[in-house]
Amino acid sequence: MKAININELSKIYNSKRNNVVEALKGLSLSVDPGEVFGFLGPNGAGKSTTIKCLMGLVCPTSGSATIMGEPIGSVASRVKAGFLPENPAFYDYLTAGEYLHFVGKTFGMPDNLLSRCIDEALKLLELWEARKRPMRGYSKGMVQRVGIAQTLIHDPELYIFDEPMSGLDPIGRALVKEIILDLKKRGKTVFFSTHITDDVEKVCDRVGVLVKGRLMALDSVENIMRSGIEGYVVQTRLAAGSHDSLNSFIVLRRNEIFIEYLVPTERFTEFMALVTQNSVEVTLIETKRKDLEAFFLDIVNKQTN
Numbered sequence: 001m002k003a004i005n006i007n008e009l010s011k012i013y014n015s016k017r018n019n020v021v022e023a024l025k026g027l028s029l030s031v032d033p034g035e036v037f038g039f040l041g042p043n044g045a046g047k048s049t050t051i052k053c054l055m056g057l058v059c060p061t062s063g064s065a066t067i068m069g070e071p072i073g074s075v076a077s078r079v080k081a082g083f084l085p086e087n088p089a090f091y092d093y094l095t096a097g098e099y100l101h102f103v104g105k106t107f108g109m110p111d112n113l114l115s116r117c118i119d120e121a122l123k124l125l126e127l128w129e130a131r132k133r134p135m136r137g138y139s140k141g142m143v144q145r146v147g148i149a150q151t152l153i154h155d156p157e158l159y160i161f162d163e164p165m166s167g168l169d170p171i172g173r174a175l176v177k178e179i180i181l182d183l184k185k186r187g188k189t190v191f192f193s194t195h196i197t198d199d200v201e202k203v204c205d206r207v208g209v210l211v212k213g214r215l216m217a218l219d220s221v222e223n224i225m226r227s228g229i230e231g232y233v234v235q236t237r238l239a240a241g242s243h244d245s246l247n248s249f250i251v252l253r254r255n256e257i258f259i260e261y262l263v264p265t266e267r268f269t270e271f272m273a274l275v276t277q278n279s280v281e282v283t284l285i286e287t288k289r290k291d292l293e294a295f296f297l298d299i300v301n302k303q304t305n
């Protein structure tokens with residue numbers, strides 16, 4: 001069974017002024033149990049619409065989807081996921097502790113288990129000190145952390161986060177990445193949207209790139225990173241061996257001690273053979289690769305040009 005299975009999902013918004021927006025155009029996608037999946041896309045790509053469809057908050061125009069085998073829109077599917085909306089807003093006269101208690105009760109959790117889970121979530125999200133203060137006094141980052149805490153309370157198998165790093169400072173972002181990695185270690189599934197590629201590179205197994213309502217790429221982060229290898233930066237010691245045979249390679253840097261060459265992937269074997277024949281000493285080899293941001297921008301630019 002797939003944790004998420006999306007089949008030809010489309011969504012057309014019809015606004016009052018007769019504006020028609022085709023937000024999703026036949027999206028098909030599945031996420032395996034235990035996978036961390038990054039849903040990338042520029043502003044307006046349809047990420048939130050997809051997530052809202054999954055959580056039963058908007059009705060797809062056509063297509064279908066399941067969450068842990070349950071059809072979207074059903075109570076059973078909703079219970080099986082912890083959901084963080086984009087820009088969460090809470091009853092701000094409640095304290096974080098009171099709000100988490102309310103959430104746990106809606107999932108029918110017994111009092112003793114609930115109070116233990118609330119304490120754990122408040123400590124994990126670094127909200128313990130503020131737990132007795134009404135949320136109206138919370139900073140944006142604290143509200144976002146309450147949003148993540150409320151997804152953890154009933155310990156679901158699947159987590160659906162819409163822009164979980166939004167509004168967080170670097171410390172808060174690192175904390176959320178740690179939480180996602182910890183969920184993965186515990187065999188949970190995480191599906192999250194973002195446009196920050198750095199977040200994806202560090203925590204995701206696979207990514208999908210959505211542009212204008214269509215899935216334009218779907219691959220493992222490992223494959224993307226491997227396919228992005230453009231060559232190698234090879235550092236050699238200037239004093240050792242004869243460097244003349246290497247003069248067809250681009251020199252990136254040179255000082256009194258080292259020469260650094262840029263070696264394209266297809267010429268790497270040739271370079272290493274020349275180095276050995278001429279007794280040149282190699283001191284460092286680094287991979288030169290396109291990062292995930294370049295991969296993402298290539299796809300988006302191809303679609304918009």
Ligand SMILES: Nc1ncnc2c1ncn2[C@@H]1O[C@H](COP(=O)(O)OP(=O)(O)OP(=O)(O)O)[C@@H](O)[C@H]1O
Pocket residue numbers: 013014015021022023041042043044045046047048049050086195
């Ligand atoms: N309720 C709505 N009524 C009309 N159009 C909408 C509605 N909600 C979203 N849209 C439009 O649907 C498209 C997709 O929006 P969506 O919010 O899903 O994108 P997104 O990828 O989540 O963007 P962002 O990263 O900016 O949050 C956009 O063109 C948006 O203006």
